[in-house]
Amino acid sequence: MAGTLTGGEPAAASGPRPVPAAVRTALYAAGVVARRLLLLAVLLAAVFAAVELLPGDAATATSERGETAADLAARRRLLGLDRPVAERFWDWMTGLPTGDLGTSARGEPVAGLLAHPFPNTLLLGGLALLVTLVVSVALGCWAAARPGGGIDRTVSASATGILALPEFVVAVALVLVFALWTDWLPAVTLTDADGSPASWRMLVLPVLALAVPQIGWNTRIVRAALADEAKAPHIETAVLDGLPRHRILTHHLLPGALPTVAAGIATSTGMLLGGAVVVETIFNYPGIGSVLAGAVTDRDSPVIAGVVAVTGAVITGVLLLADLVRAWASGGRT
Numbered sequence: 001m002a003g004t005l006t007g008g009e010p011a012a013a014s015g016p017r018p019v020p021a022a023v024r025t026a027l028y029a030a031g032v033v034a035r036r037l038l039l040l041a042v043l044l045a046a047v048f049a050a051v052e053l054l055p056g057d058a059a060t061a062t063s064e065r066g067e068t069a070a071d072l073a074a075r076r077r078l079l080g081l082d083r084p085v086a087e088r089f090w091d092w093m094t095g096l097p098t099g100d101l102g103t104s105a106r107g108e109p110v111a112g113l114l115a116h117p118f119p120n121t122l123l124l125g126g127l128a129l130l131v132t133l134v135v136s137v138a139l140g141c142w143a144a145a146r147p148g149g150g151i152d153r154t155v156s157a158s159a160t161g162i163l164a165l166p167e168f169v170v171a172v173a174l175v176l177v178f179a180l181w182t183d184w185l186p187a188v189t190l191t192d193a194d195g196s197p198a199s200w201r202m203l204v205l206p207v208l209a210l211a212v213p214q215i216g217w218n219t220r221i222v223r224a225a226l227a228d229e230a231k232a233p234h235i236e237t238a239v240l241d242g243l244p245r246h247r248i249l250t251h252h253l254l255p256g257a258l259p260t261v262a263a264g265i266a267t268s269t270g271m272l273l274g275g276a277v278v279v280e281t282i283f284n285y286p287g288i289g290s291v292l293a294g295a296v297t298d299r300d301s302p303v304i305a306g307v308v309a310v311t312g313a314v315i316t317g318v319l320l321l322a323d324l325v326r327a328w329a330s331g332g333r334t
Contacts (some may be wrong), residue, residue: 025327032323033316040312041093042191048089050210051301058299079105089229092302096172096309104295104300110306113291118310121280121287125272127203128210132272133265135215140222141249147227156223162216167275171209171282178205188284196265196284206283210275221264225257232256259326266322270315 059075067075076082080091092102101110115161143155179187189202195205230234230253239246288307295303 025324028327029320029324032281032320036316036319040309040316044093045089047305047308048085048301050084050094051299053303054299056299058301061298061300062105088301092305101306101309104303105298105300110302113303114288114310116308117286117288117291118307120196120285121273121276121289122314124203124206124210124280124285125269125276127207128214129265129269130275131267132208132214132218135201135211136218136222137254137261139193139215139219140226141254143219143223144226144230144253145245145249147154147230152223155219159216159219159223162212163220165213166277167209168282168333170212171205171279174205174209175282182233189286191286197286202206202283202285206279206285209279209282210272212249215270215273217271218261218264220267222257222261223262228260229253229256231281255270258329262322262325266319269318273311273315 034222045109057076058079059072059081063075080088095102099111101114104110106152137156138157143152175187178185185204186202187201187205189206190198192198226249235248235252235256238252276287277289277292279285280287288311290309292304292310294300295307
């Protein structure tokens with residue numbers, strides 16, 4: 001009989017079954033991670049090539065006074081500098097999945113060199129990211145509460161001015177005001193026996209130096225996202241229904257602006273980690289800035305690539321999280 005099987009049971013519905021949302025999300029995340037890992041691999045190859053183009057090499061940069069040409073040649077063989085750069089890069093990349101970041105030009109494991117400085121940099125960058133998120137959302141919402149008013153114009157103009165300030169300019173100004181003039185906060189960072197900052201007060205100025213420019217950037221993003229969302233029909237309906245302004249902001253405007261805000265904050269992650277190298281140098285902060293500076297001086301490709309790899313992995317994770325938040329927020333809107 002049509003529509004039934006030989007056993008009398010109804011025939012299965014034709015056509016492919018819909019893919020569950022969890023599977024779609026997993027496939028999307030896997031695709032994003034694969035693309036960004038490929039981009040990171042290209043960046044790491046560029047790092048090896050760039051170091052190769054610098055004058056001198058790791059053997060010369062790390063040589064001791066009085067070493068002969070034969071000593072330098074032996075050091076080059078020991079460091080593998082007599083092999084093509086592509087071959088050295090491939091050997092380094094094959095150890096990366098196991099956590100092996102290679103050996104520095106001075107014979108130290110790169111993973112060990114980064115074991116203490118990198119968590120300190122993550123602490124600095126994480127605190128700066130948190131301050132950026134809280135302050136920029138608060139300022140953006142404050143400006144959006146009275147569109148076109150004095151507060152809105154003041155916040156927007158101030159954010160534009162702050163955005164143009166480099167981290168080192170902000171850092172010098174903070175040191176001048178809060179360390180030299182008022183003596184409220186220390187200008188340099190002292191460390192404990194484990195290599196971490198000795199006091200939370202030593203984190204305040206470096207965190208602010210990193211966060212202030214990103215606050216300007218993200219405040220503009222939040223304000224623009226809220227302005228775009230305010231044009232949506234459901235917002236106009238909420239206003240006509242007489243809902244309180246704060247409820248419209250927290251229950252309607254902010255959820256709709258979340259994808260754009262998440263993208264802006266995720267973009268700031270790379271800027272914060274990049275700016276940390278400069279800020280750490282100014283405040284003598286025990287992060288990867290000093291390690292990277294020494295590696296560039298030594299023409300040390302494995303150390304430079306190791307710093308790029310670990311920071312790139314962190315940035316990739318944050319960008320993936322932002323993509324998932326955007327996908328969830330966009331899919332959840334009605």
